[in-house]
Amino acid sequence: MxxxxxxxxxxxxxxxxxxxxxxxxxxxxxxxxxxxxxxxxxxxxxxxxxxxxxxxxxxxxxxxxxxxxxxxxxxxxxxxxxxxxxxxxxxxxxxxxxxxxxxxxxxxxxxxxxxxxxxxxxxGEETQIAGFLAENSDFDGVICLPGTHCKWVHISAGEVVSFRTFMTGELFALICGSSVLRHSVDDEGWDAEAFDAAVSDAISRPAAIAGNLFSIRAESLLSGLSAAAARSRISGLLIGIELAAARPYWLGQDVVIVGESGIASAYEVGLIQQGAMARRVTAENMTLNGLRAAHAKMVEIAQ
Amino acid sequence: MxxxxxxxxxxxxxxxxxxxxxxxxxxxxxxxxxxxxxxxxxxxxxxxxxxxxxxxxxxxxxxxxxxxxxxxxxxxxxxxxxxxxxxxxxxxxxxxxxxxxxxxxxxxxxxxxxxxxxxxxxxGEETQIAGFLAENSDFDGVICLPGTHCKWVHISAGEVVSFRTFMTGELFALICGSSVLRHSVDDEGWDAEAFDAAVSDAISRPAAIAGNLFSIRAESLLSGLSAAAARSRISGLLIGIELAAARPYWLGQDVVIVGESGIASAYEVGLIQQGAMARRVTAENMTLNGLRAAHAKMVEIAQ
Structure with missing residues (x-):
């Protein structure tokens, strides 16, 4: 080696x-x-x-x-x-x-x-942000970091100006894995149409989330809703209400999504549906670049 | 015996x-x-x-x-x-x-x-409803049955006209027991002021729920939010968004809450805060009366 x-x-x-x-x-x-x-x-x-x-x-x-x-x-x-x-x-x-x-x-x-x-x-996210800024020092806009706890971060002049965390990923995992809806979903399959419809529905009626979630169970019992559609709808409902609440972050902003491919793609689709502009970068690369920047600074200080 | x-x-x-x-x-x-x-x-x-x-x-x-x-x-x-x-x-x-x-x-x-x-x-709830109607045959209004899956049921002329289920109780149990917020709550204690404020907040900004939930974790880390306040706020946020979505059920209606004392009381407080009229009956009595009514009918048919 x-x-x-x-x-x-x-x-x-x-x-x-x-x-x-x-x-x-x-x-x-x-x-x-x-x-x-x-x-x-x-x-x-x-x-x-x-x-x-x-x-x-x-x-x-x-x-x-x-x-x-x-x-x-x-x-x-x-x-x-x-x-x-x-x-x-x-x-x-x-x-x-x-x-x-x-x-x-x-x-x-x-x-x-x-x-x-x-x-x-x-x-952890601050290091991904540092990694992104290491290659985009002039960036002025919003970084969205989906995951267990999704962060929306307003960046200006190289600083984290403000941020807001949503428990969306953790709620998704709990609902799919441990709630009554676990009987209606499986780990595979994706229904893009069901996801899109759920995002729209959640944005227009965010308060209905706990009812709309139970409807998935009822439709699975009564109308044979597929496991893929059920899982995609849970994701769309949760990401949809998050997008509704995070609107001040993304509206009219340059948005960069830092995340693993599956979840980053879901956020990208939701944002584009709402007329926002978004591009994606890979989370692992940003983490690594952030740690590299810290190491470079260590070397610089030592010299 | x-x-x-x-x-x-x-x-x-x-x-x-x-x-x-x-x-x-x-x-x-x-x-x-x-x-x-x-x-x-x-x-x-x-x-x-x-x-x-x-x-x-x-x-x-x-x-x-x-x-x-x-x-x-x-x-x-x-x-x-x-x-x-x-x-x-x-x-x-x-x-x-x-x-x-x-x-x-x-x-x-x-x-x-x-x-x-x-x-x-x-x-199960249909039997509690039957139990309530056995003693209130002229009831025309709404029965709210809080629990793991809270039901709002519109009753008229002795019939279940329509209903809507919310996963509120199950979400509360998962969030308090299995999410990152489990570190911020305990099983005891109640902060009525925190509950009231959370209900209002959720009704005015329902989409913010996943962010407001994470704030509880952050305040518990940064500002020493008490475990009782944290638990009461989780309950208030979840019941608040449910009340916002269930407004067509309770607005201007005669509402009867059928539930165990703790959760029924939380719904009653939330409804009264929103200017609704609500009264409570005990869930177990209603179940028992519903089963009694079924038995009485069995005896009647046999005769």
Whole structure:
């Protein structure tokens, strides 16, 4: 293997992604695990990481490890206190240094961002934003980051000006996986027409959501609604009410969607249906670029 | 014990309630268990019931057992095909007779009601409605039945004219028990002011629900929002958007709430805040009265 120079880590609630980097910040190896924050105690983080990367560490010297995400939360590896919006995405100079038993790693955790009033928080997305801004320094507009907790972020002059989080992805997972609607959906299949109709319906009658959700169960019992249509309608209803509430963010704005392909595409379709302009970039690339920017700053400071 | 004459059963998704009745339909004994539909296969219903009531059965003759609820669903004990709205609440003459191995019981399951178009279904609530109408035969108005799946039912001339179901109770349980908000709530405590404010907020901005829910998490992290306030706000937001969507049901109507005390009280407070008139009756009494009415009809038919 080429020589390991530093390690990039995205440590979220349910996932752990690790990239071994050379001295040009090119990826030597990508590793992934499901050992996210929700399955770990604070004292288990170091061993979990060493288990994944220990063999790659050199015998001498110490390799920088730069982490973003929930590892920096109060229940995580070590608390990395939030930056406060409006602010630039926090970088390595605001990171929390974590002491480790193993001396061959030097661990830094990047902070998230908080907002008060209109209380809100992010951890991980600020690094994706930093990654996007590293290549689009003049961007003035809105970044939408769909996922478990979708964020809408207003960016101006390189700063996170304000943001708003919606629990849409988590509600979708709970409704499809644990509610009575679990009997009406399956994991596969997509019905674009059902999704479109549900987005429109939710935007015009947002309050009806809990009734419209139950209708899916009733139609599945009485009219043989397909599992694909049911799942697409749940998604459309939830994304639809979010788009209705997030209108001040996207209306007349340059919108960039940072997300995995399936969910990013659903948001894109919904936005286009509402007459908005949106383009997509890949979440993983943005995370990696954000961590690279933090590493570049570390090198710059050291010089 | 006084002499057992018949058995009333409310067999729901997560509960089983049984009342042993004398020949005046007075309750001799009340039994309850958590062996609801979701924990039973069709072939396990009979043994479950016999386990509870077997000792009380006489050596000779056959005791009528009248059931309502999810025992009559396709995944239940035996399917009791729905009546179709508009209709009177189905009674014993529409019940499904279930064959049993044990000859000392004669089991009948009351049907639910379906509605098409505006697809919707109920199982169990129709018997509570029958129980209410047994004592209020001239009622013309709306019955609200809060619970896992809250029903709003328009009643006229003794018939269920139309109804609409909201998944509000199920969403509340999932959000408090399984979402990220589980860290911000606990099972006890109530903050009436937080509930009231959330109801108003949800009615004026229903689309913001998924964002307002996440704000609770953020305020709990950043501003020390209490667990009682968090839980009351989740309840207020969900009941608030339901009240907004159900306005055509309650506006200017005589509303009767049939439910357990805690949740019925929350709906009553929300309705009164919106200037509606509402009164409450106890759900269990209505179930029992509905089953009594079915039994009385059985006796009448036999004569």
């Amino acid at each position: 080429e020589k390991l120079n530093w390690i990039a880590v995205d440590w979220g609630t349910s996932h752990l992604r690790v990239w071994l980097m050379d001295d040009q910040s090119k990826v030597l190896q990508h590793l992934a695990s499901d050992r996210g924050m929700s399955s770990l105690k604070p004292e288990e983080y170091e061993a979990t990481l060493i288990e994944m990367v220990g063999d790659a560490l050199p015998d001498q010297g110490s390799i920088p490890v730069i982490c973003c995400g929930m590892a920096g939360s109060r229940q995580g590896w070590a608390e990395a206190p939030y930056g406060k919006a409006p602010c630039t995405p926090p970088s390595i100079d605001a990171a929390t240094r974590v002491s480790t038993k193993v001396s061959r790693i030097s661990v830094f955790i990047l902070p998230g961002i908080k907002q008060l009033p209109a209380a809100d928080v992010m951890r | 006084e002499k057992l004459n018949w058995i009333a059963v409310d067999w729901g998704t997560s509960h089983l309630r049984v009342w042993l009745m004398d020949d005046q339909s007075k309750v001799l004994q009340h039994l309850a268990s958590d062996r609801g539909m979701s924990s039973l296969k069709p072939e396990e219903y009979e043994a479950t019931l016999i386990e509870m009531v077997g000792d009380a059965l006489p050596d000779q003759g056959s005791i009528p057992v009248i059931c309502c609820g999810m025992a009559g669903s396709r995944q239940g004990w035996a399917e009791a095909p729905y009546g179709k709205a508009p209709c009177t609440p189905p009674s014993i003459d529409a019940a499904t007779r279930v064959s049993t191995k044990v000859s000392r019981i004669s089991v009948f399951i009351l049907p639910g009601i379906k509605q098409l178009p505006a697809a919707d279904v109920m199982r």
